[in-house]
Amino acid sequence: MPSDRIPTLADAAIDLLADAGMRGLTHRAVDVRAGMPQGTTSAYLRTRQALVEAVVNRLADLDRRDLEATPLPDAIVDMTDLDAIATGIAYLLDRWLTTDRRRTLARYHCVLAATHQPELRTVLAHGAASRTQARAMMAAAGATDPDRAGDHLVASIDGLLFDRLAGAGALTAPPAGTEEGRADLTVAVRALLTAYSTA
Numbered sequence: 001m002p003s004d005r006i007p008t009l010a011d012a013a014i015d016l017l018a019d020a021g022m023r024g025l026t027h028r029a030v031d032v033r034a035g036m037p038q039g040t041t042s043a044y045l046r047t048r049q050a051l052v053e054a055v056v057n058r059l060a061d062l063d064r065r066d067l068e069a070t071p072l073p074d075a076i077v078d079m080t081d082l083d084a085i086a087t088g089i090a091y092l093l094d095r096w097l098t099t100d101r102r103r104t105l106a107r108y109h110c111v112l113a114a115t116h117q118p119e120l121r122t123v124l125a126h127g128a129a130s131r132t133q134a135r136a137m138m139a140a141a142g143a144t145d146p147d148r149a150g151d152h153l154v155a156s157i158d159g160l161l162f163d164r165l166a167g168a169g170a171l172t173a174p175p176a177g178t179e180e181g182r183a184d185l186t187v188a189v190r191a192l193l194t195a196y197s198t199a
Helices: 005-020 027-034 040-044 048-069 072-077 082-097 101-114 119-123 128-141 146-166 179-197
Strands: none
Touching: 005 027, 005 040, 005 048, 005 101, 027 040, 027 048, 048 082, 048 101, 048 128, 082 101, 082 146, 082 179, 101 146, 128 146, 128 179, 146 179
């Protein structure tokens, strides 16, 4: 059986999570969503744990690609340009709220499942790339404790994303996918960057 089916199955599982949450994530449902013969998912990913791990690994891979494609790495060269960095991060968040909204929903379903299934927490420790990048930014900005500041920055940005996706911000903030929405995200991210770079 071709090994390239795992990303296809993981993508179908991500889609299912966005629609139905963890309760809707079954091997049989993934087969149907992926358009594969019954039993395909269980042949590749025998247990539910293996299925969730495949989803999380796929999410991490897609997030890593997004981070590499954002204009952040160039901005790190000149850490005095917090506006450029804030704009890059806001652009990425806006994508995760619009084009990749379903993937963001799936990610949060996995995170919530980990509160009831502690064994998933080690699998979900996939934010290493964003934390490494944030720590490097904070070090370049002269933060007193760049590792801690970078970790706090990632946590705060994640909170901002969640608020805009499912919290009060989803109702009160300017809509994602608009110039006004991106500008508002940029202001919020710029404030976080300023706060943590001087911490």
